Amino acid sequence: xxxxxxxxxxxxxxxxxxxxxxxxxxxxxxxxxxxxxxxxxxxxxxxxxxxxxxxxxxxxxxxxxxxxxxxxxxxxxxxxxxxxxxxxxxxxxxxxxxxxxxxxxxxxxxxxxxxxxxxxxxxxxxxxxxxxxxxxxxxxxxxxxxxxxxxxxxxxxxxxxxxxxxxxxxxxxxxxxxxxxxxxxxxxxxxxxxxxxxxxxxxxxxxxxxxxxxxxxxxxxxxxxxxxxxxxxxxxxxxxxxxxxxxxxxxxxxxxxxxxxxxxxxxxxxxxxxxxxxxxxxxxxxxxxxxxxxxxxxxxxxxxxxxxxxxxxxxxxxxxxxxxxxxxxxxxxxxxxxxxxxxxxxxxxxxxxxxxxxxxxxxxxxxxxxxxxx
Numbered sequence: 001x002x003x004x005x006x007x008x009x010x011x012x013x014x015x016x017x018x019x020x021x022x023x024x025x026x027x028x029x030x031x032x033x034x035x036x037x038x039x040x041x042x043x044x045x046x047x048x049x050x051x052x053x054x055x056x057x058x059x060x061x062x063x064x065x066x067x068x069x070x071x072x073x074x075x076x077x078x079x080x081x082x083x084x085x086x087x088x089x090x091x092x093x094x095x096x097x098x099x100x101x102x103x104x105x106x107x108x109x110x111x112x113x114x115x116x117x118x119x120x121x122x123x124x125x126x127x128x129x130x131x132x133x134x135x136x137x138x139x140x141x142x143x144x145x146x147x148x149x150x151x152x153x154x155x156x157x158x159x160x161x162x163x164x165x166x167x168x169x170x171x172x173x174x175x176x177x178x179x180x181x182x183x184x185x186x187x188x189x190x191x192x193x194x195x196x197x198x199x200x201x202x203x204x205x206x207x208x209x210x211x212x213x214x215x216x217x218x219x220x221x222x223x224x225x226x227x228x229x230x231x232x233x234x235x236x237x238x239x240x241x242x243x244x245x246x247x248x249x250x251x252x253x254x255x256x257x258x259x260x261x262x263x264x265x266x267x268x269x270x271x272x273x274x275x276x277x278x279x280x281x282x283x284x285x286x287x288x289x290x291x292x293x294x295x296x297x298x299x300x301x302x303x304x305x306x307x308x309x310x311x312x313x314x315x316x317x318x319x320x321x322x323x324x325x326x327x328x329x330x331x332x333x334x335x336x337x338x339x340x341x342x343x344x345x346x347x348x349x350x351x352x353x354x355x356x357x358x359x360x361x362x363x364x365x366x367x368x369x370x371x372x373x374x
Contacts, residue, residue, distance in 0.1 A: 002047075006038035007031050007155070010223070010267070012162050013041060014155055018048035022140070026147040027155065029249060030228055032261070043162060045107075046154035047114045050143075054128060055099050055118035069103055069116065078320055088112075089321045096310055097149060104321045111162070111318065115154055119143055148228075148253070152307070157314040160216075160225065164315060165324040169216040169223060170332040172298060173305035176210035176222045177201045178266040179362075181371045182273030183222040185215060186345075187297065189304040192278045193347055196235040200353040201362075202242035204374075208266040209245070214307065219335040221269040230257040240354035272340045274365060277301075281346035284356075286364045291334070294342035298333040341369060 003024045004017040009031075015038065016027050028035060072090055074083040081093035088105025103114040121131035121142070135142060163169040174187035175198035184201075186194040195212040202209060214225040229246060230253050236243045251259035277289065277297045289297070302308045318324070343365065350356045362374035 004038065005031075006036050006042065007034040008036045009034045009159060009226070010163060012043050012159055013039075014044040014046065014159060015042040016046050016048070016154060018050065020048060020050040020143075022144065023048055023050070023147055023150065026144065027151055029251075030148075030151060031155070033226070033265070043110050044155075044158045045110060045112045046158065048150060048154060049114060049116040051116060051118045052120075053118060054120050054123075054125065055101070069101070069114075082317060082320070084320060089317065091317055094153075094313075096306065096313075097153065100150070100153060102153070104318065106322050111158055111322070113154060113158060115150065117146065117150060119146065152310065153314070156225070156227070157311055158318065160214075160311055161315050161318045163216060165319070165322075168218050170218070170329055171225070171302070171308055171311055172215045172217055172333075172336075173213070173301045173308050174215045175212045176215045176224075176270075176272075178208040178210055178270045179204075179273070179374075180206055181366070181369065183210060183270035184365070185217075185222055185272055185275050185340075186278050187275060187301050188278035189301050190306075193280055194278045195229060196231065196239055196353060197278065197347065197357060197361075199229070199231065199235075199239040199242045199246065200357045202245045203240055203354040204358065208264055209262045210266050210270060212262070214311075217272065217332070217336055218269070219332065220271060220339050222272050223269045224265050224267050226262065226265045226267070228259040229262055230259055232257045238350075238353040240352065242354060272336070273371075274369060275337070275340050275342040276345040276361075276365070277342065278345050278347060281348055283346065284348050284360055285344065285346040286361065286368070287344050288368065289342040289344050291337040291342065294337035295330075295334040298337060299330060302329070302333075343368065 003021045074085040076084040083090045091102040099118045101116045122128040175194040176185045210224045212229045216223040246260035249259045366374045
């Protein structure tokens with residue numbers, strides 16, 4: 001029996017359905033601020049079908065190769081594992097997440113997706129039985145570890161595609177904080193420290209978090225892609241009183257990180273005051289960058305972030321299914337870098353990140369922008 005929940009974010013209504021109640025419970029907890037009454041109207045409808053066992057073999061046109069999806073009459077095969085016909089598409093192997101297969105279709109003005117996930121612990125049936133016996137007391141917890149990635153494919157990815165193709169909001173790998181002078185965007189590659197620094201900036205009560213991992217932008221404004229924020233114990237300590245504005249969810253993730261919900265996300269678009277390209281370093285530096293260097297670094301940060309690569313691939317698949325106009329993300333990065341002052345920020349090891357953000361980063365940035373004291 002299927003359970004469901006409805007959410008609305010940035011005016012886009014998404015309905016999630018699954019025969020696995022634990023997944024819907026997880027979605028409700030992760031997306032709690034955006035849950036709405038299910039009115040029966042949706043822009044995106046996503047279904048998760050959970051299968052315990054090994055996935056089928058390589059994708060093919062025959063029904064036996066579709067993992068249980070109904071056989072589809074296909075007319076195009078843009079990718080070796082993407083089959084497209086009048087009724088929609090079947091995506092039978094996702095390189096970054098091979099245990100998930102998807103059906104995608106446009107139904108009138110809405111997008112409908114079905115994801116079929118094959119949960120297994122080993123590569124062969126004999127070894128699978130042994131592993132399930134060995135981990136029988138942990139199976140529920142192990143299933144739950146897949147939920148965060150599945151939520152991206154079934155909620156965030158189609159939502160971000162809709163915002164991109166429908167309203168021109170592009171994805172940037174970075175954090176953003178709303179301040180009295182506008183949004184300060186902290187861009188950078190994975191692990192550069194942007195999340196911790198953005199949380200430390202929340203020690204100032206005038207500041208509000210926009211995003212800590214994925215920022216939407218239209219070339220001049222930043223808008224939130226609110227997700228659960230992940231911090232380890234050392235990062236929480238460094239963020240000081242800024243971390244008091246986070247709400248623990250109790251969820252544990254990889255790299256000894258805990259999941260938090262940001263208590264007061266700024267959802268409305270904010271004009272971007274500055275782009276800071278963050279790197280770890282031995283010494284502090286904050287120096288201006290020209291637009292071409294800033295744009296190159298934005299592209300590099302997006303390329304290095306696997307979540308942004310996954311979003312880009314999903315965008316391409318949904319473009320094929322819908323016939324939507326494609327956007328040039330490189331042009332979007334260049335437009336943003338041309339419109340907004342950019343700086344390289346080198347962050348050395350510090351014991352008090354709140355004071356560092358206030359007295360070094362923001363003080364120097366405000367001076368460089370001619371904006372007065374922070």
